Amino acid sequence: MHLLYEEIGPGRGIRVYDTNELYGEKGRFRVLQFANEAIQGAIDLNNPGRILFEYPRAIIHLMETNRPLFENVFMIGHGIGTIAARYPQKRVTVAEYDPKVVELSRTYFGYDRENIIVGDGREILDQEPPEAYDYVILDAFTEKGTPRHLITREFFELGRSKLHTDGALFMNLFGKSEHDNHIGAIYTTLGEVFSYRKAFYLPSEGTRDTLNILLAGGGCPLMYQARHMAGFIEFEPEPGYLITDRL
Template sequence: MDHSGTKIERVWFEEHTAHHDIAVYDTTELDGEKGRFRVLQFARDATQGAVDLERPRRILFEYPRAIIHLMESNQQAFDKVFLIGHGIGTIASYFVEKTFKVAELDETVVELSRTYFDYNQDNVFIGDGRALLEDEADRAYDYVIVDAFTREGTPRRLVSLEFFFLIQQKLSEGGSVILNLMGKGARDGQIHAIITTLHELFDYTKAFILPTGGAADLQNIVIISSSRPIIFQARHMAGFVELEPSQGYIIRD
C-alpha cells in the first residue's frame, strides 16, 4: 500500500483481504495536524478511522461529529440504531449507552478495531448489511446509518429505491436514515440521484457537504431523510454546509 506523503511512525498491520487493502499505522501528522495518531486505512488514501493517541476520546473527523449532531438533534430520546459499516466503531463508541447493531462485511476490520483501537462492545455482526437488516423486525430502529465503502464507493444496492424501502420498513415512527458518502458535490450526478431516490419515500431530506479546496476533489457528503422535518444547527455541523440538490434519476437494484 502506498503511504507516500504520510509521516509513518510504525506500521501495525498491512494486508489484502477478500474485501479491502487494509493498513493500520501510527503517524505524527494527520490532515496537517501534528501529534500522535493511529489510522485505519483502506486502499490508497482511503482513511476509515483514526484516533488521537494522546486524547483517545476526541473525535477527529468531521463526518462522525456531524452525524452525531443530527442524531442528537432529531431524536434526543433515541435508543436503537442499525449501522452498516464498522470502521473503528467511532459512533457506536460515542453512544455506548444506546443499543447498536453493527453490520460489517470484513471480519478483519472488526478484529483490528478491537486490537488497535480498543473497541470493546459485543454488537458487531459479520455479513452483508442489507441481508442482515432484512432479518430485523419492522419498526425496530430509530436510526439506520449507512457508512459502507468499497474500492468503487458505496455499493449501488445500498443506495437503491428497494433498499431505502427496506429501511423505511425497519424505522420506528419519526425515525431517520443517515448516509455517509463520498462524491464531487454539486456536479455529482450519483449524489443527486441518491437524494432523488430518497425523496420517493421520505417527506424530508437534507444533504450536507464538507467543502474542499478543488471543485474536482472528492468531498464528504452526509444525507439524512425522515418522515419528519429535519432539525440541525449549522454551527454544530463540523464545517458541513447544506448542498442544494438537483433533480436526478431514481436508482434501482
C-alpha cells in the first residue's frame, strides 16, 4: 500500500492510498477509506472509467430501467463521485457534508464537475423546488453509519415531495438480510411514504457478515432485471418500528 493522504483526529479519520490488490483482485487501484476501514470509493488506475463496486452498478441499472430518459438527480453523499461522473450531460446535484471529501475526490480521483453543494443533505434538499427530480439517491455515511435524520419518515416525505410522480428514492445501506431490526425499521418507514418498495442485498461469505443493502421507494412499480443487478438479490426485510424525527 502506498499512502497518498491521511488525516486522523477526534471523530474523524480519512485516507487515500494506492494498492495492488482490492478485494482479492490484482491490479492498480486508488482507494478512499474512512478510519473504520469502510471504503468509500475506489478507481481502477488502469481503467478509470470502470465502476468497481456492485452497488453503484445496481443503482445505475435501476435508474436507467425505471425512467430511461431521466434528466435530474439529487444525491446525498459524494464519495469519489462515481454515479455523478457517469452522467456529465445530465443535471446531477450532489450534497456532501464534508468539504475534505470533495477536495480529495478532485485531487486524487479526477472529479471535475461543478455540481457539489457542501452542507447537510437534508437541509439542501429542503431548499429544492417540489417535483424537480427523477431520482433522489442517499449514499451518505459517517463512521457510525447512515445519519439518523436521513432515514426518518419526515425525510422520506421530503424526498417524495421533490420527486416527479413516477420518480424514486434509492438508498445504499449496510446491514443483514435476516433479523436486522434497523433495516426492517427503515424499510417499514419507507413504506409509510412510498406506495412501492423493493429491497436487495449483496451476498457475502458468512451469514453474520454485514451486507450491502439497497432499498428503493417509488410512486410507481419498480422494475429491474436480475442479471443486471450486479449480484444483488431481492428480499423482503422483516417488519420493523417506525422511525420519526421525534423518536
